[in-house]
């Protein structure tokens with residue numbers, strides 16, 4: 001059984017279908033790179049997996065906990081609520097815009113949820129937060145505020161913050177798209193390191209060289225459907241698919 005199993009995921013906004021019967025399996029420890037033209041539904045898919053959007057139909061299973069969505073007349077039932085909370089807890093997400101708390105230091109950003117949500121003792125959260133910041137190359141910048149950090153550094157804090165919740169699955173939505181080109185490499189380096197360490201990840205990116213090097217599977221979304229899926233060399237060298 002895969003760590004993440006999506007079946008028949010369907011989502012419309014105001015009657016316009018954005019995802020249509022998406023099936024996707026992500027194995028534990030694997031890296032899936034999701035590509036596709038702008039507007040093809042990549043962000044919506046990740047947001048559905050994290051239950052930031054409510055799908056119209058389909059099932060999402062994370063680490064054995066299953067959430068089924070269905071239309072019931074006009075009432076959308078999400079079943080069961082407890083599984084949604086469990087899945088949210090199991091998933092870490094990193095956005096294009098880093099969305100750090102601007103009034104909090106790097107370290108404070110990282111320890112906030114472990115203390116507030118998981119109830120980790122402060123001293124333990126601090127020690128772990130420092131370790132995580134070091135892991136993303138930010139040793140010595142613990143006390144910096146987001147405005148004092150470059151975009152690449154802020155994104156690395158955002159990654160450390162997500163990792164602090166010890167997620168079983170990490171979702172990245174265009175983590176380098178908002179960055180100055182000179183800063184893209186340092187963030188991809190962190191992703192590479194996580195992949196090498198066995199972190200299960202789904203990454204939406206236009207960095208095709210990264211996909212080629214790091215992905216186990218490349219999935220191509222077009223018009224809300226998965227049109228191609230397979231090893232990077234096979235998918236990316238197939239001239240018939242639009243990957244960006």
Ligand code: ADP
Pocket residue numbers: 013014018036037038039040041042043044045
């Ligand atoms: P991608 O990330 O591949 O560029 P998105 O998932 O962001 O694509 O968007 C897919 C489609 O859904 C687009 O046509 C977009 O305009 C539409 N869409 C996304 N979010 C919303 C929303 N909250 N309300 C209405 N339409 C939306």
Ligand code: MG
Pocket residue numbers: 042043044173
């Ligand atoms: Mg998007």
